[in-house]
Amino acid sequence: MKAIIKATDQAGSLQVTDMPAPQPGPGEVLVQIKATGLCYSDVTILNNKYVGRKPVPIPLILGHEGAGLISELGRGVNAHSAGDRVVIEPLAGCGHCNQCLKGFKNMCQDWEHVGITRHGTFSEYIVVPVAQVHRIPDNVTFEEAALTEPFGLVVRSLEQSKPMAGETVAILGPGSLGIMHLLAYKASGASKVIMVGLGKDRKRFDIARTLGADHTINIEEKDPVKAILDITDGEGVDIVVETANSPKATQLTFDLVAPRGRIVLFGLYPKAEFSPVAMLRKGLSVYGDVAQVTRQFLYALKLLASDKINLLSLITRRFSFDEAPEAFEVARQGDMVKVIFKS
Ligand SMILES: [Zn+2]
Ligand SMILES: [Zn+2]
Structure with a gap:
């Protein structure tokens, strides 16, 4: 073979x-x-x-x-x-x-x-x-x-971040994992999903917009913190998912998230900086995890069979x-x- x-x-x-x-x-x-x-x-x-x-x-x-x-x-x-x-x-x-x-x-x-x-x-x-x-x-x-396997990781993010209908979400990194998160949070009732990436992500931004992204932010052109505060009436987003695999993205998640917000990290880098005091003052929850359990895999398969996710x-x-x-x-x-x- x-x-x-x-x-x-x-x-x-x-x-x-x-x-x-x-x-x-x-x-x-x-x-x-x-x-x-x-x-x-x-x-x-x-x-x-x-x-x-x-x-x-x-x-x-x-x-x-x-x-x-x-x-x-x-x-x-x-x-x-x-x-x-x-x-x-x-x-x-x-x-x-x-x-x-x-x-x-x-x-x-x-x-x-x-x-x-x-x-x-x-x-x-x-x-x-x-x-x-x-x-x-x-x-x-x-x-x-x-x-199903990569989408199971997205189901895991939903379990951890528990999105409520109407909440706002930012996803750092518009690759396949980022775009799968976009589809899942839209299906979960997010009022706005914002994709954040770089100049080289132009084609991926186009696909993200076709699939329902409400905003796309190229951080080489725009300050993402200011842009997201503008979009969210000065509050920040309720949920940030980091799929950009860059240590700089970790600090950015803390800057973009609203008080009582949730952060889901996918970065595989060993070190990054963040401000513990920002985490305390904002009352944040930060999630990390690896791979998935069977329950998440099976829910992913069910979602793929539904008309909510394609x-x-x-x-x-x-x-x-x-x-x-x-x-x-x-x-x-x-x-x-x-x-x-x-x-
Ligand atoms: Zn994989
Ligand atoms: Zn064991």
Whole structure:
């Protein structure tokens, strides 16, 4: 089978290769991948920028956002049949540590993650434990289902920030995660969603406006604090989500948010500055988290099946596995919103 791998421990060692298809063991299923999303974290793993709880095995088939057809069942699997359309939930906890027992497998220190600690979805076939596949509703395409995992992170933000109808939201970074947040907060009844980005985000701003963004702010042209105070009658926004992955964005979230506001941080950088006294005086809540639990993944899938959320307009480029170098280059440039491999 064809697969896109990180071939060596050198940064950027991308290879499209041929390898034997895996066989499902007891309790596992073999899934034929139909669509799989390229995520910024795949780019960081490839370039040795990813720091995880365990070292990344080499060689590694990349990718963790995948959907396809069950093609073979391992011994003892009755919950599915060959031919079922399924989406892969990439994270598994050890199942017996305190955090796993409390329902937080995303806090497990011994977690396994498809495409990070074990082979991923950028291949024609993948074997996963049966608990990690979920049936795709009939009205959701493979492409859309492949985006369940990133959209689950957005469901997590909704759980944390608890938006009320009529509240205002600012999203820093109009990439795929930022635009998915835009759709989710609009569907949750936000009165205004404001996208904040840079000059290079021009195309992404256009897409965001088409998808319902009330305002877009290019911080290279406008002071974002002044602009957002103007839009919100001098108050600031009730919720800020930071998906820009820049340490400067952290301080900005504290400046943009209204008193009693909520801040959700996605930045993967190790250090940033913020003012604790601003946090105290404004009475803020700040949230951080990693990956997601099954509940959030399943709610994401339900939302994709509803008419409230349609992610297809985010998919700006489709590639075959053979075109991996070009696809990774496109993702690295950050011009496009979401890149998908089809097989
Ligand atoms: Zn991802
Ligand atoms: Zn555990």
